[in-house]
Amino acid sequence: MELALQVQDLTVRYGGFTALDHIRLELEQHTTLGLVGESGSGKSTLARVIAGLIAPDEGQILLGSEELRKKRSKEQHKQIQMIFQNPDASLNPRHTVRQILAEALLFHRIVDRSQVGRRSTELLDRVQLEARSLDKYPHEFSGGQRQRIAIARALSVEPSLLIADEPTSALDVSVQRSVLELFHTLRTELHLTMLFISHDLGVIHAVSDTVAVMRQGKLVEVNTKDEFFIRPKHEYSRELLSAVPKMPR
Ligand SMILES: Nc1ncnc2c1ncn2[C@@H]1O[C@H](COP(=O)(O)OP(=O)(O)O)[C@@H](O)[C@H]1O
Numbered sequence: 606m607e608l609a610l611q612v613q614d615l616t617v618r619y620g621g622f623t624a625l626d627h628i629r630l631e632l633e634q635h636t637t638l639g640l641v642g643e644s645g646s647g648k649s650t651l652a653r654v655i656a657g658l659i660a661p662d663e664g665q666i667l668l669g670s671e672e673l674r675k676k677r678s679k680e681q682h683k684q685i686q687m688i689f690q691n692p693d694a695s696l697n698p699r700h701t702v703r704q705i706l707a708e709a710l711l712f713h714r715i716v717d718r719s720q721v722g723r724r725s726t727e728l729l730d731r732v733q734l735e736a737r738s739l740d741k742y743p744h745e746f747s748g749g750q751r752q753r754i755a756i757a758r759a760l761s762v763e764p765s766l767l768i769a770d771e772p773t774s775a776l777d778v779s780v781q782r783s784v785l786e787l788f789h790t791l792r793t794e795l796h797l798t799m800l801f802i803s804h805d806l807g808v809i810h811a812v813s814d815t816v817a818v819m820r821q822g823k824l825v826e827v828n829t830k831d832e833f834f835i836r837p838k839h840e841y842s843r844e845l846l847s848a849v850p851k852m853p854r
């Protein structure tokens with residue numbers, strides 16, 4: 606199995622506070638790692654440092670066999686795309702969906718100008734939005750639909766790693782499931798490599814191949830999904846699991 610991502614001794618401090626404490630993590634290609642942990646445990650900090658949005662104080666990040674340094678190339682930025690809890694963070698409100706997708710496709714030279722329309726329609730189809738959505742603005746969509754647009758934008762540049770940080774947590778309960786199902790479909794059909802973050806073990810169960818548990822800036826357990834839900838290794842994992850009223854199996 607080839608490794609898509611390796612994180613070695615990654616440490617991030619905010620002033621005197623250690624938010625990530627020597628994190629070591631590996632992610633195999635075409636698999637999804639579910640990262641779980643309570644609020645404030647450092648999940649988003651790990652996502653941001655891998656995505657290059659903040660620089661680590663210590664440690665290395667390897668994408669494939671390439672070390673990612675503080676100053677990343679345009680190509681390296683392209684390779685890691687992030688989906689945020691709030692889709693508006695990645696959608697320009699003054700641009701139509703057509704412009705949003707075209708900008709990403711052209712900036713990274715994914716297709717040439719004559720192919721942008723066709724590819725944009727394909728991307729919308731992939732996230733189960735109608736082609737006529739292309740000429741609408743983000744505010745004309747529901748939260749769940751905006752998250753689909755953000756997913757299409759992230760996928761448009763064909764990243765080697767997709768990081769989704771609580772992508773369904775801000776959505777109405779009624780649409781959370783359908784967006785989660787989309788992630789499941791993308792994962793099985795496109796064989797994406799994903800780091801999927803959630804504080805919700807039901808969500809983690811639905812999308813992960815491997816589960817990593819974070820607590821106070823440290824990784825306390827990394828395990829296969831099946832082992833994690835049946836025989837968690839760490840006492841803290843058992844506590845997390847026993848706090849869930851009814852687990853889907
Ligand atoms: N920019 C920041 N400055 C100072 N402290 C921060 C900053 N971002 C996060 N933190 C702190 O770091 C810890 C981890 O935060 P975060 O990575 O957002 O956790 P999670 O995503 O698991 O909720 C928390 O205690 C949080 O208050």
Ligand SMILES: [Mg+2]
Binds near residue numbers: 648771
């Ligand atoms: Mg977070």
